[in-house]
Amino acid sequence: MKPPPPIAMLAELTHRCPLSCPYCSNPVELSRQDAELDTDTWARVFREAADLGVLQLHLSGGEPASRRDLVDLVAAAREAGLYTNLITSGIGLTEKRLAELDAAGLDHVQLSLQGTNPEMADEIGGYNGGFKRKMQVAGWIGKIGFPLTLNAVLHRRNLHQLPRALEMAQEMGARRIEVATVQFHGWALKNRDALMPTREQAKEATRIVTEARRRLKGTLVIDYVPADYHEDYPKRCMGGWGTSGLNVIPDGTVLPCHAAQSIPHLTFDRVQETSLSDIWYAGAAFNAYRGTEWMAEPCKSCDRKTIDFGGCRCQAMAIVGDASATDPVCIKSPHHGALQAQADAHASQDDAVLIYRTMPGKAAEPAQ
Amino acid sequence: METTDIPALPRGVRLHHDKVRDAWVLLAPERAVTLDPVGHAILTEVDGARSFGEITRALAERYNAPIEQIVNDSAGFLDALRDRRFLDVTA
Numbered sequence: 001m002k003p004p005p006p007i008a009m010l011a012e013l014t015h016r017c018p019l020s021c022p023y024c025s026n027p028v029e030l031s032r033q034d035a036e037l038d039t040d041t042w043a044r045v046f047r048e049a050a051d052l053g054v055l056q057l058h059l060s061g062g063e064p065a066s067r068r069d070l071v072d073l074v075a076a077a078r079e080a081g082l083y084t085n086l087i088t089s090g091i092g093l094t095e096k097r098l099a100e101l102d103a104a105g106l107d108h109v110q111l112s113l114q115g116t117n118p119e120m121a122d123e124i125g126g127y128n129g130g131f132k133r134k135m136q137v138a139g140w141i142g143k144i145g146f147p148l149t150l151n152a153v154l155h156r157r158n159l160h161q162l163p164r165a166l167e168m169a170q171e172m173g174a175r176r177i178e179v180a181t182v183q184f185h186g187w188a189l190k191n192r193d194a195l196m197p198t199r200e201q202a203k204e205a206t207r208i209v210t211e212a213r214r215r216l217k218g219t220l221v222i223d224y225v226p227a228d229y230h231e232d233y234p235k236r237c238m239g240g241w242g243t244s245g246l247n248v249i250p251d252g253t254v255l256p257c258h259a260a261q262s263i264p265h266l267t268f269d270r271v272q273e274t275s276l277s278d279i280w281y282a283g284a285a286f287n288a289y290r291g292t293e294w295m296a297e298p299c300k301s302c303d304r305k306t307i308d309f310g311g312c313r314c315q316a317m318a319i320v321g322d323a324s325a326t327d328p329v330c331i332k333s334p335h336h337g338a339l340q341a342q343a344d345a346h347a348s349q350d351d352a353v354l355i356y357r358t359m360p361g362k363a364a365e366p367a368q
Numbered sequence: 369m370e371t372t373d374i375p376a377l378p379r380g381v382r383l384h385h386d387k388v389r390d391a392w393v394l395l396a397p398e399r400a401v402t403l404d405p406v407g408h409a410i411l412t413e414v415d416g417a418r419s420f421g422e423i424t425r426a427l428a429e430r431y432n433a434p435i436e437q438i439v440n441d442s443a444g445f446l447d448a449l450r451d452r453r454f455l456d457v458t459a
Contacts, residue, residue: 005388005389007400051388052388053386053388053389055384055386055393055395055400056395056398056399056400058398081384083382083384083395083400085397085398107380107395107397108380108397108398110397110398145379146379146380147378147379147380147381147397149397149398175378175397175453176397176398176453217451218450218451218453219453220453221452221453
């Protein structure tokens, strides 16, 4: 059966970033600046994406504002007919540059939040003055009138700031907030001792979100990513492997999800050699875990198999060592009990230090 | 939704014809909502100037349908969009 066309594409324009968040979703092996796709190639990829059926384009990184051609890339995306979303920490954006992005047709901004005060945010981001700058950028975003989503990334160190994050989203005029508990892939996997929420924190976050959704209905939309090590059923990762989204990384490699390179037996195609359409429909990595044929028990006979598609393949790889195993978050996995114990053990490492993301040839300065 | 309410698509929410799937969709921040012909018909009347009463009268006339049914369908649809912040409403 032919899979449906993708709805969304994440374009990781660069892995460069002024911040060094210890939970960065980028792979531990980062792409270097000299390997990044140029402006014209990205523009072609955007057109191929639109022709393939992509509606939503997420411009991400690293920090996408670290690309000097960001305004041209937004213009190219809009010209291709894509709904264009900028996922940014705000660092590298000036009032002038935001006005240029506005003129280029940028549809929406998603601003990340590392903490609700300078002490927390700058420690987590590893960037002094970052919080102050972000608040300034949020003001300019509001002044221009960009639709705004605040993306609060939460973990054991800052989950107590969730109520304040909800207030800040309203103060900034955001229509949406993503309350995203850290998912343990990429750099975050190195930081489980420092970042794993306690079971009580995870429960409290769910309670706060449930209450806030009721109270703020019609004012602030809340998307919630729970602390999945403490859950009983896994997340429907990527809406199902190869069913709705794809990810292009800075060097042109196309992935079914941002962590897919952690599955060692998969091979990936690049936009320089293969069309996006061929990669989506015929690429080996995209077909590896599509549908339900690849499943083993307990997924194979489970009535939830088309609800969560067995959870996250990369998490099964990272924890069980087998990418086709049931996500160990699932209560039906034989590894569920061990994972819950492991989560509690990580969460009790009170003295664990943050291991910051580092990159080869790190470009610390914003583009402008 | 009251008769005098004026619905409007806010910035960042727009109608888009999806050539690949041959369908109308409503594009919004990080969401794409596929519209059925009824939903599309309602949203093409939403211009930020006319009231809900005027919009439903126009639809009833154009589709030769009972006004009560149009009001019910449209109110349910538009209220759901408002709850998701895909629609602004001024009184």
